[in-house]
Amino acid sequence: MVHLNNSLSDEEFAHKDDYKALVRVAILLNSESNLDHLLDLIISESNRLLEADRTSLYLVDYESNEVYTKIALGVDGFEIRVPLGKGLCGTVAVTGETINIREAQSDDRHAGDMSDYITHTLLTMPLRTHSGKIVGVIQAINKKTGVFDARDEEILAAFCGLAAVSIENATLRRDIERMFNSFVVTMAKTIDARSPQTSGHSERVAQYAKKVALQLGMMSDQVRLIELAGLLHDYGKIGVPEAILMKPGRLTEEEWVWMRSHVVQTREILSNIYFIGDLNRIPLIAGQHHERVSGKGYPLGLPGDKIEFEAKILAVADVFDALTYKRYYRNPMTADEALDHLTSLIDIEFDETCVNALKEVIARDGPPLNTDFDPDAIRQAHILGALKTA
Amino acid sequence: MVHLNNSLSDEEFAHKDDYKALVRVAILLNSESNLDHLLDLIISESNRLLEADRTSLYLVDYESNEVYTKIALGVDGFEIRVPLGKGLCGTVAVTGETINIREAQSDDRHAGDMSDYITHTLLTMPLRTHSGKIVGVIQAINKKTGVFDARDEEILAAFCGLAAVSIENATLRRDIERMFNSFVVTMAKTIDARSPQTSGHSERVAQYAKKVALQLGMMSDQVRLIELAGLLHDYGKIGVPEAILMKPGRLTEEEWVWMRSHVVQTREILSNIYFIGDLNRIPLIAGQHHERVSGKGYPLGLPGDKIEFEAKILAVADVFDALTYKRYYRNPMTADEALDHLTSLIDIEFDETCVNALKEVIARDGPPLNTDFDPDAIRQAHILGALKTA
Numbered sequence: 149m150v151h152l153n154n155s156l157s158d159e160e161f162a163h164k165d166d167y168k169a170l171v172r173v174a175i176l177l178n179s180e181s182n183l184d185h186l187l188d189l190i191i192s193e194s195n196r197l198l199e200a201d202r203t204s205l206y207l208v209d210y211e212s213n214e215v216y217t218k219i220a221l222g223v224d225g226f227e228i229r230v231p232l233g234k235g236l237c238g239t240v241a242v243t244g245e246t247i248n249i250r251e252a253q254s255d256d257r258h259a260g261d262m263s264d265y266i267t268h269t270l271l272t273m274p275l276r277t278h279s280g281k282i283v284g285v286i287q288a289i290n291k292k293t294g295v296f297d298a299r300d301e302e303i304l305a306a307f308c309g310l311a312a313v314s315i316e317n318a319t320l321r322r323d324i325e326r327m328f329n330s331f332v333v334t335m336a337k338t339i340d341a342r343s344p345q346t347s348g349h350s351e352r353v354a355q356y357a358k359k360v361a362l363q364l365g366m367m368s369d370q371v372r373l374i375e376l377a378g379l380l381h382d383y384g385k386i387g388v389p390e391a392i393l394m395k396p397g398r399l400t401e402e403e404w405v406w407m408r409s410h411v412v413q414t415r416e417i418l419s420n421i422y423f424i425g426d427l428n429r430i431p432l433i434a435g436q437h438h439e440r441v442s443g444k445g446y447p448l449g450l451p452g453d454k455i456e457f458e459a460k461i462l463a464v465a466d467v468f469d470a471l472t473y474k475r476y477y478r479n480p481m482t483a484d485e486a487l488d489h490l491t492s493l494i495d496i497e498f499d500e501t502c503v504n505a506l507k508e509v510i511a512r513d514g515p516p517l518n519t520d521f522d523p524d525a526i527r528q529a530h531i532l533g534a535l536k537t538a
Numbered sequence: 539m540v541h542l543n544n545s546l547s548d549e550e551f552a553h554k555d556d557y558k559a560l561v562r563v564a565i566l567l568n569s570e571s572n573l574d575h576l577l578d579l580i581i582s583e584s585n586r587l588l589e590a591d592r593t594s595l596y597l598v599d600y601e602s603n604e605v606y607t608k609i610a611l612g613v614d615g616f617e618i619r620v621p622l623g624k625g626l627c628g629t630v631a632v633t634g635e636t637i638n639i640r641e642a643q644s645d646d647r648h649a650g651d652m653s654d655y656i657t658h659t660l661l662t663m664p665l666r667t668h669s670g671k672i673v674g675v676i677q678a679i680n681k682k683t684g685v686f687d688a689r690d691e692e693i694l695a696a697f698c699g700l701a702a703v704s705i706e707n708a709t710l711r712r713d714i715e716r717m718f719n720s721f722v723v724t725m726a727k728t729i730d731a732r733s734p735q736t737s738g739h740s741e742r743v744a745q746y747a748k749k750v751a752l753q754l755g756m757m758s759d760q761v762r763l764i765e766l767a768g769l770l771h772d773y774g775k776i777g778v779p780e781a782i783l784m785k786p787g788r789l790t791e792e793e794w795v796w797m798r799s800h801v802v803q804t805r806e807i808l809s810n811i812y813f814i815g816d817l818n819r820i821p822l823i824a825g826q827h828h829e830r831v832s833g834k835g836y837p838l839g840l841p842g843d844k845i846e847f848e849a850k851i852l853a854v855a856d857v858f859d860a861l862t863y864k865r866y867y868r869n870p871m872t873a874d875e876a877l878d879h880l881t882s883l884i885d886i887e888f889d890e891t892c893v894n895a896l897k898e899v900i901a902r903d904g905p906p907l908n909t910d911f912d913p914d915a916i917r918q919a920h921i922l923g924a925l926k927t928a
Contacts (some may be wrong), residue, residue, distance in 0.1 A: 167557030171696045173565035178703040179668035278569035306561045313568040323814045328718045330812040336724055338807055339775050388726050390780050417728055422720040424713045
């Protein structure tokens with residue numbers, strides 16, 4: 149580790165401007181919530197602060213006991229994995245020491261260059277969080293002027309502390325979002341699986357709706373909103389009796405009343421969820437997926453200009469999936485037949501922009517593959533099977 | 539805002555050590571994920587850096603267009619709310635300016651002191667995130683030596699940048715966790731509500747299990763794990779036919795086979811969720827809530843020493859709630875009767891530590907209040923009603 153030694157000249161140590169720059173870097177790193185972007189930023193900022201020719205960032209994988217890197221500035225992206233304790237980075241990840249090599253070509257600790265690139269100077273330091281956990285290793289290579297000196301060690305040590313906590317936070321946030329998303333997907337699947345006819349329906353609707361949103365050039369936050377609304381649009385079916393959901397034939401008018409009630413239930417149930425920011429529009433949007441631009445949809449019969457645009461996307465995605473998927477009482481339509489049907493109802497039931505965007509999506513990605521269901525599946529086997537195969 | 543002026547003496551500006559301290563503060567702030575603790579930390583650190591007598595932190599509430607504070611170092615905690623644009627802090631929250639007052643008693647901008655405490659010097663600055671959003675205002679009061687000078691302004695400006703992004707991150711993380719939790723609670727309620735008999739069951743089990751865990755002195759992460767496992771322990775009932783769940787009487791042996799299958803389904807369905815860290819034990823724990831210490835439980839008939847301790851807590855909480863809640867075929871037991879029943883089965887079905895902890899919880903918090911159900915409720919009304927009243 150770095151020890152300050154007052155007998156050395158001031159020039160070798162960090163200055164006020166270095167630390168001032170580090171404070172700005174701290175804000176920059178902590179403002180980046182996307183983990184991949186953050187890792188890129190850490191590499192480019194440390195490379196700049198140390199005036200290195202290139203810098204690598206290794207993360208520690210405590211499950212496989214390896215350090216790994218996907219990115220190295222100046223090298224084409226490929227994944228390198230090294231066991232903990234092996235090589236310079238694998239060693240630093242275990243011991244937590246700083247290794248500063250002034251001529252790698254004559255140093256046994258340097259494992260040799262893997263390409264034509266020749267390494268001379270090397271500064272390797274652990275990324276240690278506030279609680280002491282080593283989450284990764286930074287390696288700066290070939291300082292552009294001279295060797296990595298005491299000032300570089302001091303600055304990199306401070307930088308590593310900032311970078312480590314940023315990585316820890318961004319990782320945790322990504323993991324919490326993954327947990328939430330996997331929960332929503334799993335729940336949607338289990339609710340769909342109460343009827344073989346609708347198995348996988350919500351996931352497919354979410355995917356169609358997401359693709360339509362992307363096709364229409366929507367921003368990532370809005371795309372995520374639409375995808376989640378797609379996954380959740382039939383949540384209310386949990387309140388519809390199985391006898392109706394699983395009926396092997398057409399429904400009576402009374403049964404349709406029950407069936408239609410799922411939209412109201414979707415909206416009311418979802419209203420109990422504490423959605424963040426714009427996601428709080430999900431109950432509204434999901435609750436309008438059976439509204440139609442003619443005003444003859446349900447539950448409210450809203451005129452077209454009162455229907456949320458995202459709900460119009462859901463409506464198209466929902467009906468397309470229903471038409472192209474087998475029902476007890478009819479075979480699936482082809483994608484073309486379904487798109488023709490949607491087109492014939494433009495400005496009557498569906499929004500033109502949404503139908504056209506779906507056409508482009510299907511033209512590009514092809515028609516849905518599996519449109520059959522297993523009518524003999526018992527519900528339990530079906531639910532578990534739906535989870536396993538999807 | 540602060541403008542550096544080279545004609546002023548060096549003493550008035552921040553030094554290397556100040557920025558070095560700020561880098562350490564950056565790591566400290568970003569390592570604190572609990573929002574309340576973070577706000578405390580921001581106040582104490584800014585108070586220390588500026589050598590102020592006391593410091594207040596106001597957050598901006600853009601829904602009510604107010605700034606508010608719950609905490610002020612040196613003042614007993616009470617909430618102050620001020621409209622945006624009013625007062626020093628409300629003004630700074632809108633204009634983003636720095637206000638440095640050298641004698642508040644003779645300055646019109648100071649609104650006056652609300653207690654015996656006399657304010658002389660005041661430094662007020664916005665908490666602005668990297669993207670430019672003002673999330674709060676810091677106000678340092680009565681510098682211990684002299685007035686707040688250019689060095690103080692420079693340091694506080696850098697500190698505010700760090701604090702703003704920390705607040706933004708901690709708020710978002712808290713909100714994502716809230717969203718996840720509310721989703722789990724809502725889903726558990728809707729699954730329970732498929733049968734009037736089990737309405738609210740999972741939430742009550744989660745609460746009993748949480749209290750038992752706290753009574754046993756468990757750490758907050760483990761308490762959260764147990765609470766979530768309690769909410770999710772009956773998820774597999776989504777795969778049990780309604781005819782069985784809603785049967786108004788005792789089940790046949792064949793129906794019991796179906797009913798018991800819910801534990802296996804709970805485990806398998808939950809295994810599809812990407813649980814973070816130790817929460818990945820939830821499928822295992824939830825899937826063991828019908829195991830019994832005698833080895834005569836299901837689905838695996840595990841001996842007591844192979845059952846997770848958290849599952850033993852769930853078992854006690856689950857049975858206690860079932861006994862004290864009305865069933866189609868019997869009235870609820872009183873809390874005392876149920877606890878006596880559990881006690882009689884210690885080391886046969888239940889773990890002694892868990893039963894005793896539940897006794898202490900019930901002795902302290904009293905018996906459950908509402909133990910009835912509405913057998914005439916139609917499922918839809920019931921599901922929606924359960925969500926509204928719980």
